[in-house]
Amino acid sequence: MSGADETDAERDETDAAAGSDADPQADRSPRRKPVVVVVEPETPGNVGTIARAMKNFGLTDLKLVDPPELAEDGEAYGFAGHAREDVLPNADEVTFDEVVANYHTVGTTAITGEDDRSHERYPFKTPAELRASLKTVDAPTAIVFGREGRGLNNDELSRLDEVCSIPADDDYPVLNLGQAATVLLYELRELTVDETQLPDTEVTRAPESDVERFHGFFDEFLDATGQREHVREKNALLMRRLLGRAHPTEREVHSLLGTFRKANAKLEHADHLAAKYDEPVYPKE
Template identity: 65%
Template sequence: MTGGDPADRDGDGTVDGTADADHDDREFVVVVVEPETPGNVGTIARAMKNFGLTDLKLVDPPEIDRDSEAYGFAGHAREDVLPNADTVTLDEVVERYHTVGTTAITGEDARRHVRFPFKTPAELRESLSTVDTDTALVFGREGTGLNNEELAQLDELVSIPANPDYPVMNLGQAATVTLYELRSLVLDEYQLPDVEHERAAESEIERFYDQFGAFLSEAESRDHKRERSERLIRRLVGRAHPTSKEVTTLTGVFRRATGLMEHADHSDRARDDESRAR
């Protein structure tokens, strides 16, 4: 198996931009040490495709052919990430890259320095975002992960916060979570559209406050209660940053409610006047 250009995320021979123009030449590669099942290799390849990575390296992998589970699980990554994967040694990776090992079992303090200190994937993202270095994310075996000797060769560790009663994740799941957290380091856009939240004009919001005040005048006779309610609604709306449509809708609702209450009040008065006339 041979490696492709790590910046060619589409597998089309072109080089895409990254999230940070200052780090255009930075490489991120994924290394899997002695994976036991081809299916997990395919799952990792698919996660790489999802989150913008293309360079997969395998240490002592099982036989992977196009009829194996690896290709079945890889999705569109079967077109580029998986067939272009390199077979390497861990020593080669350590020599070339800044290495980040993944582990579920961590040391509790500095006395157990092989597995401590460690970062969460989110903390690792923040750390790497300020450093221009080629980085390898190293994942271990499905059953035992990376051993202490291997971890001792690596530069830093990352661990996914999980249930302390069962912190060990499936290899494919661990890779997917980690790559998701690091996506902003290699992707500058996503399939989700950029949605700008446009706050309603202050004049519209003030009209809502006026209408709410009119509603309270009908619903609440006690002055201190009305003042408190008006203050609370102002704080609530102020934190919510409503859109023009939202404010207009709320204003209309309270206007109709106020009108109904005024109509009911007038009807009650008419009935009282009629009773007194009798």
């Protein structure tokens, strides 16, 4: 072995040793998002609808197999919303063979096989099951939609890796192409959308001291209504269980406190007036 060869080998060993100490997450690229493929779409409007759904759920790469003409002043761009600015004009025209050769493919179908005698359409995953499956791997993936009227045929499905079907009423399981794409991409959003427009859904429960104050006011309210003791006890427990499940916020509890404070004050005032003018109090059971 020459000196140059020894130097190269030593360098390789040094690089390998350095790599072993490196953070395994450091060079890991973000998860690749699926591409969406539409095979022989017949209606430009459906292509626009799919592009819009992609934009809604964080996808940008649209591929079309033998598409119709998509004029900028036509219904595809009219249906695409803001996707007319990027998703639709950047769509690639490809062949079915290219998709199969370059991607892990998921074909979509409404008509499925009920058992393993239909190898092309069975087994199949629901969108939720597909999301769980794709979440565990990182691979170039294509979600493949078929034609509006006929979908993907058996020969095409047999060349794809997985099959997905949206659960629908058995009497009419076939969804419009744009609707099917929207439902499926919505279900996959955990894999494609980092943040949504929705606010933080975590709830900060009101302090227990405020919750207990509310229960005290509610007990006073029940007592003022003149219910029998065992009924009051049951209703007080019902309210405690109900509020316990609801995890009310501080603002919500304070609103309830104010409401029942006023209600109790009015009931107390009514009792005072009844006693003063020798009128019957609120009728008791």
